[in-house]
Amino acid sequence: MDQPxxxxxxxxxxxxxxxxxxxxxxxxxRLERYAKLNDDEFRFIARMEDNETAMPKGxxxxxxxxxxxxxxxxxxxxxxxxxxxxxxxxxxxRVYLPGEVIGLTGLGLSRNAHDVVMLTSGTVCPFPNAxxxxxxxxxxxxxxxxxxxxxxxxxxxxDRLAVxxxxxxxxxxAHFLLDLHERLLVTNPDLGxxxxxxxxxxxxxxxxxxxxxxxxxxxxxxxxxxxIEIHRPYVRILxxxxxxxxxxxxNRYDDVDHSWFPAASRNDL
Amino acid sequence: MDQPxxxxxxxxxxxxxxxxxxxxxxxxxRLERYAKLNDDEFRFIARMEDNETAMPKGxxxxxxxxxxxxxxxxxxxxxxxxxxxxxxxxxxxRVYLPGEVIGLTGLGLSRNAHDVVMLTSGTVCPFPNAxxxxxxxxxxxxxxxxxxxxxxxxxxxxDRLAVxxxxxxxxxxAHFLLDLHERLLVTNPDLGxxxxxxxxxxxxxxxxxxxxxxxxxxxxxxxxxxxIEIHRPYVRILxxxxxxxxxxxxNRYDDVDHSWFPAASRNDL
DNA sequence: CGTCCTCTTGACGGCTTTCAATAAAAGTGG
DNA sequence: CCACTTTTATTGAAAGCCGTCAAGAGGACG
Numbered sequence: 059m060d061q062p063x064x065x066x067x068x069x070x071x072x073x074x075x076x077x078x079x080x081x082x083x084x085x086x087x088r089l090e091r092y093a094k095l096n097d098d099e100f101r102f103i104a105r106m107e108d109n110e111t112a113m114p115k116g117x118x119x120x121x122x123x124x125x126x127x128x129x130x131x132x133x134x135x136x137x138x139x140x141x142x143x144x145x146x147x148x149x150x151x152r153v154y155l156p157g158e159v160i161g162l163t164g165l166g167l168s169r170n171a172h173d174v175v176m177l178t179s180g181t182v183c184p185f186p187n188a189x190x191x192x193x194x195x196x197x198x199x200x201x202x203x204x205x206x207x208x209x210x211x212x213x214x215x216x217d218r219l220a221v222x223x224x225x226x227x228x229x230x231x232a233h234f235l236l237d238l239h240e241r242l243l244v245t246n247p248d249l250g251x252x253x254x255x256x257x258x259x260x261x262x263x264x265x266x267x268x269x270x271x272x273x274x275x276x277x278x279x280x281x282x283x284x285x286i287e288i289h290r291p292y293v294r295i296l297x298x299x300x301x302x303x304x305x306x307x308x309n310r311y312d313d314v315d316h317s318w319f320p321a322a323s324r325n326d327l
Numbered sequence: 328m329d330q331p332x333x334x335x336x337x338x339x340x341x342x343x344x345x346x347x348x349x350x351x352x353x354x355x356x357r358l359e360r361y362a363k364l365n366d367d368e369f370r371f372i373a374r375m376e377d378n379e380t381a382m383p384k385g386x387x388x389x390x391x392x393x394x395x396x397x398x399x400x401x402x403x404x405x406x407x408x409x410x411x412x413x414x415x416x417x418x419x420x421r422v423y424l425p426g427e428v429i430g431l432t433g434l435g436l437s438r439n440a441h442d443v444v445m446l447t448s449g450t451v452c453p454f455p456n457a458x459x460x461x462x463x464x465x466x467x468x469x470x471x472x473x474x475x476x477x478x479x480x481x482x483x484x485x486d487r488l489a490v491x492x493x494x495x496x497x498x499x500x501a502h503f504l505l506d507l508h509e510r511l512l513v514t515n516p517d518l519g520x521x522x523x524x525x526x527x528x529x530x531x532x533x534x535x536x537x538x539x540x541x542x543x544x545x546x547x548x549x550x551x552x553x554x555i556e557i558h559r560p561y562v563r564i565l566x567x568x569x570x571x572x573x574x575x576x577x578n579r580y581d582d583v584d585h586s587w588f589p590a591a592s593r594n595d596l
Numbered sequence: 597c598g599t600c601c602t603c604t605t606g607a608c609g610g611c612t613t614t615c616a617a618t619a620a621a622a623g624t625g626g
Numbered sequence: 627c628c629a630c631t632t633t634t635a636t637t638g639a640a641a642g643c644c645g646t647c648a649a650g651a652g653g654a655c656g
Binding site: 319 | 410412416420456457473475476486487488489490572579
């Protein structure tokens, strides 16, 4: 994030022709975990990934203040939404993992509220906001699914706010590690307790509102206490229960309610 | 919030028969500020306020962990979403003002994520989640409007997260005062710079992640610097620009994008 | 007029930051 | 594959913002 920000690279490697196989993508597999979709609905969703765009590390995917014209499905790599405050202090507002949607938040706004920056190289799939019209009109079930996911995001954000407001550095760090782990498990259920964490300690500091020095001290403490194990860039969670108690962490990603979803889509596309 | 929490009072004073006049409520007037609605659409929304329930100060509107079965339109009074952490520390996740919707966030979850407590006495209008089905099915424009509002809420939450993570006590306080003021202006455009703030200093502390002692010191400092004026329970903002610079505050509530909303509702209710 | 709640103010202490310097790791070019 | 450079991680010492503790003042309400 200290690197110069590259311009967006629009080169689109011609994606495989024809509809992709079901569940070919981390995005679709994430959605299907939350609700069964019929073929028509799946077609709407597949369309969101038609356009792949490669992004180098450090690239600015979304620039704050510019017109908000598209969403992005993050297909590979990690990204962050970030805000720079007056004094050059930065705060990471959200970490985006593969399979998550960037910009769902800002659907209601005409300008992008925050920067979104690639933490690693990766690929995103831009999807014009304008296409949402058809989804709301013709695939209400998919629309409801987006609403549900947006709600999940928001609850997760509120949990984070709680730990940022009332929590100590230890609690924030524990929450951070557990939350990333749980979210990685959503699209990657057979991931063990070890995962790749492509953030520098400075970056973790910007997520948690701590300095890099203190981040280092917390990580050292956790390691010495046998709670985690670090082999850069991999982290292994050794005592999830202890961390969970420490942070008061609660997993929200398993608890989707689709009872109120419209029964099925109209087929008049 | 230190008071014992009352049980929810289900006594429903028989509301005026027939549909309420358009824009009779702060909720409808807030929605209409964001998008024009036709009569059918308006009927859906009016239905959300059919059921008024009086709430005493301190009442628990939503209990964390219980099944999430309804949304609430907050018609009168103020409320907060609140989380209690292990050590009895509390964090207010959000302040709800009249005209705002409680529980839109949790639409995707089957259990309520957080408590919601009345700060003052007031009235709420419960609205079963199940009724959202019809809205998504038959009034996609209204559904889109909810999505947009939920997005606004989330962006506002992210701004708050930024100031909680990277901001000092002064900056948090400035942000808090400005944000409340802007949000009150949404449903009450001719409100001046003076408004009623029905929170004790302890409560403000729970919003900002500060102790009541430090809240008191910040308010004193602001007053002495001529930034605000306090005549309990009223606050007047004397130098909005200075506060705005201090907090890096940006008003998001004026910037709704409805370009992607479906053109009009189907009329087949 | 007394009780309770909230606000106010001071002194002290601790968690976290800041400053600074070194070590380790990662990237670069020969 | 090895010097060299740059970035990142590590560690110590001192300072600061904010929390804790405690006591008193002011208001609301019966």
